[in-house]
Amino acid sequence: MKYFFAAFLVIFFFNFLSCQKKEEPLSVILITIDTLRADHLSCYGYRRNTSPNIDNIAKEGVFFQNAVASSSFTPPSMATIFTSKYPSSHGVKHGVFKKNKVFNQEVLSDSIQTLAEILKENGYATYGFHTNPHLSKEFGFAQGFDFFNQFTFYDALELNSEILRNKDKIKSGGKYFLWVHYFDPHWPYLKRTPWIKKYSSFKSDKEDETEYADPPEKFSNAKNLKNNRELLSYIIARYDSEINFVDRYVGELLQFFKPEKNTLVIITSDHGEEFFEHDEFTHGHQLYEESIKVPLIIYAPSKFPAGVKIREQVGIIDIMPTILDILKIKSRQKLSGESLLPLISGNKKEERILYSELARGGKDSVSARFKNWKYIYDVKENKDELYDLNSDHGERDNIASVNEMIVKDFQSKVKGLLSSSGEIKSEEKPVGKNVVESLKSLGYIN
Numbered sequence: 001m002k003y004f005f006a007a008f009l010v011i012f013f014f015n016f017l018s019c020q021k022k023e024e025p026l027s028v029i030l031i032t033i034d035t036l037r038a039d040h041l042s043c044y045g046y047r048r049n050t051s052p053n054i055d056n057i058a059k060e061g062v063f064f065q066n067a068v069a070s071s072s073f074t075p076p077s078m079a080t081i082f083t084s085k086y087p088s089s090h091g092v093k094h095g096v097f098k099k100n101k102v103f104n105q106e107v108l109s110d111s112i113q114t115l116a117e118i119l120k121e122n123g124y125a126t127y128g129f130h131t132n133p134h135l136s137k138e139f140g141f142a143q144g145f146d147f148f149n150q151f152t153f154y155d156a157l158e159l160n161s162e163i164l165r166n167k168d169k170i171k172s173g174g175k176y177f178l179w180v181h182y183f184d185p186h187w188p189y190l191k192r193t194p195w196i197k198k199y200s201s202f203k204s205d206k207e208d209e210t211e212y213a214d215p216p217e218k219f220s221n222a223k224n225l226k227n228n229r230e231l232l233s234y235i236i237a238r239y240d241s242e243i244n245f246v247d248r249y250v251g252e253l254l255q256f257f258k259p260e261k262n263t264l265v266i267i268t269s270d271h272g273e274e275f276f277e278h279d280e281f282t283h284g285h286q287l288y289e290e291s292i293k294v295p296l297i298i299y300a301p302s303k304f305p306a307g308v309k310i311r312e313q314v315g316i317i318d319i320m321p322t323i324l325d326i327l328k329i330k331s332r333q334k335l336s337g338e339s340l341l342p343l344i345s346g347n348k349k350e351e352r353i354l355y356s357e358l359a360r361g362g363k364d365s366v367s368a369r370f371k372n373w374k375y376i377y378d379v380k381e382n383k384d385e386l387y388d389l390n391s392d393h394g395e396r397d398n399i400a401s402v403n404e405m406i407v408k409d410f411q412s413k414v415k416g417l418l419s420s421s422g423e424i425k426s427e428e429k430p431v432g433k434n435v436v437e438s439l440k441s442l443g444y445i446n
Contacts, residue, residue, distance in 0.1 A: 024262045025175040026300065028119065028323060031253070031265070032081065032179070033246055034074065034132060035186040035283060037272030038067065038295045040243055048199060050243040053251030054267060054297065061265070061299030062308040062344050068315045068354050068369060069271045072291035073284035073444075074134045075105065076357065077270040077316060078141065078181075082114045084320040084335035086355055088418055091426035093359040095134060095284075096436075096445050099428070103436050103445060106426035108140030113333050115320045116144025119177045122329050127170055129163050130181035133435045145179075153438065155190075156182050156249035160256075167256050180253060184246040185273070187282050187442060188213045189238035192245040200237035202230065212238075215440060216282045226276045236275055261302050264326060268316055269294040277394065284360050284444070287367040287376055288395050292356045298344070300326065310343050313369060315354045355417055366414045375400075375410035379418070384411065 038044045043055040043063065070080035075095040076087035087093045092106045108114075116126045128145040131154045135141040142148035147166070151159055159182065163170075170176050184190075189212070211219065219225065225232055250267070259265050272291045274280045283291055296314065298304070303326065317337035324331055325339035342349055353370045364379040374395065376385040384407050386400040400407050431439070439445050 025123075026262050026264045026302070026327060027175050027259075028124070028177045028327075029254075029257060029259060029263060029265045030081075030115075030177070030179045030319075030323075031250060031267045032078065032181045033185065033250075033267070033269050033295075034181065034183045035271065035273050036243065036246075036269035036295060037290055038269075038293045039290075040240060040273075041295055044295065048240050050195075050240050051247045053247045053254070054295070056251075057254070057265065057267060057299050058297050060301065060306045061297050062304055062310065064296040064298075064310045064314050064340075066311065066313045067268065067294050067296035068313065068356060069269070069292045069294045070315065070317055070355070071357055072271045072287055073358075073360060074132055074270045075139070076359075078135055079108050081268070081270070081316050081319050082108070082116070082141070082143075083112050084115075084317055084331075084337040085112065086317065086336055086417065086420075087357040087359070089336065089420050089424060091424040092140075093357065093426075095360055096431055096439055097360075098445070103431045103439075104428040105134065105139050105431055107138070107429055108143065109424045109426055110140065110143060112424060113331065114143045115323065116177060116179070118144070118324065118329060118331055119327075120144050120146065122327070123175060125170070125173045125176045126179075127166070127176060128179045128181075129159060130179070131159055131183035132181060132186075133431075133438060135181060136435075138429055152435075153183060156184050156246045160249050160252055163253065164256060171257065178257075182246045182249070185239060185242045187216045189235065189242050190245075191238050192241035195241040195244040196237060199240055200234045202234035202237070215442065220281045225281065226279070232275065239273065239275075259299065259301075263300070264303070264323065265297075265299040266319060266323070267295060267297040267299075268319065270316075284358070285363070287356050287358050287365055289374075289389075289393070292367070298322070298340075304344055308344060310340070312343055312349070313351065313354055313371075314340055314343070317354070353413060355414070366418065368410050368414055370410075373406065373410070375407065375414070377411055377414045386410070 040046050041051040042049050043058040069077045071077045075092050079090045079092040083090045096103050096105045120126050126145045128148045133152050273283050274290050277290050278288045318340050321335045321337045322340040325341045353368050356367045358365045366377050368375045372390040374387045374389050384400040385398045387395045
C-alpha cells in the first residue's frame with residue numbers, strides 16, 4: 001500500500017509541474033525617435049504638453065531621468081544602440097563625409113554581432129521599419145533583420161500605415177523584435193496642427209513655407225536666426241509641434257500591438273537638438289547637454305511595476321545589454337554597456353563614466369560624464385572643458401583651468417577610450433546621388 005501511495009505522489013507531483021503555466025517569451029518593440037531631446041518632453045518637465053502618450057508609458061513603466069546618447073548625430077548613435085559599443089570601437093564615426101569628389105559613409109562591420117542578429121539566433125522574427133537614409137541596408141544596419149523596410153523621410157502617419165499593413169504577419173509568427181525609427185522632430189520642422197496654434201501666434205503665410213525647407217544653415221544665416229528671438233521662438237514651437245505629432249503615432253503604434261502582457265517596449269532617441277544654447281543650430285556640432293541628453297523609457301508590465309524612476313546616469317549604450325538580460329540571452333561578444341536590470345530592481349550600482357563622441361565636419365571631440373562632472377576634450381585642438389552639472393546645468397562656466405587634477409584624470413580616461421579607435425576598420429561605401437541631395441537639404445553635408 002505504501003508503494004502505491006508513493007507512486008501516486010510522484011505522479012501527482014509531475015502532473016502538477018506540467019500543469020504550471022509556462023512563462024511566455026517577451027516580444028520586443030524598440031522605438032527610436034530621431035532628434036528628440038529629453039527636456040522637450042512633458043514627462044521630463046517641459047512647460048508644453050508635447051508628449052501625452054509617451055508620458056503615459058513613462059508613468060506605467062521605468063523612467064530614466066538621465067540618459068545620454070553616444071554621439072550627437074544619427075549613424076554613430078544608432079550603431080551604438082545596435083552593438084553596445086562606442087563609436088571609436090564600432091567604427092561608424094563620421095556619418096557621410098566627402099572623400100575626393102565622392103560622398104561616402106562608413107558601413108557597420110558584419111564582424112560585430114548586432115542586437116537583431118542575437119535575437120534572430122534565439123528564435124525571434126526580426127522586423128525593422130525606418131525613415132532615415134543614414135540607416136540603410138548598404139551601410140550595415142539591416143544585419144540580423146528578417147524584414148528590413150526603409151521609407152525615406154516618411155512621417156509618422158505614413159510609417160505607421162506601412163507597419164499596420166504588416167501587423168498581422170508580425171504578431172502571428174510567435175515572438176518578435178520590432179524596431180521602428182521615426183524621423184519627425186528632425187529639420188525641417190513642419191507646423192503640425194492643432195499644436196502649433198497653441199504654441200505660437202507667429203504669422204507664417206503658406207506661400208512662405210518653402211523657405212522653412214531650406215538647409216538649416218542657409219535658413220539660419222538668411223534670417224539671422226540666432227539674434228531673431230521671435231523667429232527662433234517660432235522655430236522651437238514648430239519643433240515642439242512635431243514632437244506632439246510623433247507622440248500621437250507612438251500612441252497609435254502601441255494600440256496596434258497592445259503591449260499589455262508579454263511585450264517589452266523601449267522608447268529612446270539617437271540625439272538631441274540645439275537652438276543656439278551654445279551658438280549652434282540643429283545637431284552634430286558639439287556635445288553639450290542639449291545635443292546628447294535623450295529620453296529612455298522601458299515598459300514591461302509583466303516584468304516591472306509602474307512608476308519606477310531611475311535618477312542614476314545611464315546611456316543608450318546600455319539598451320542592448322538590458323534587453324538581453326531581461327530576455328536571459330547571452331552575447332558572444334563583449335559589450336561596452338551594462339544591463340540596467342539591477343537598477344530597475346532597486347540595486348545600486350557603482351557609478352561609471354559615460355562617453356559621447358563626435359567626429360564630423362572637421363570636429364573631433366569626446367565628452368565624459370561622471371557624477372556631477374561633465375568633461376569635453378577637443379582632440380584636434382587639445383583643449384579641455386569642465387563643468388559642474390549640479391551648479392551649472394547650462395554648461396556656461398568652464399572651470400577646467402582651476403581643476404587641473406580632475407581634468408588630467410578625465411583626459412587620461414578619454415585617451416584610453418580613443419586608443420581602441422580603429423579596432424574595427426569600417427568599410428566605406430558611396431552614398432547615392434538622390435540621398436546626397438536629400439542630405440544636403442537637411443544640412444548634413446554642404
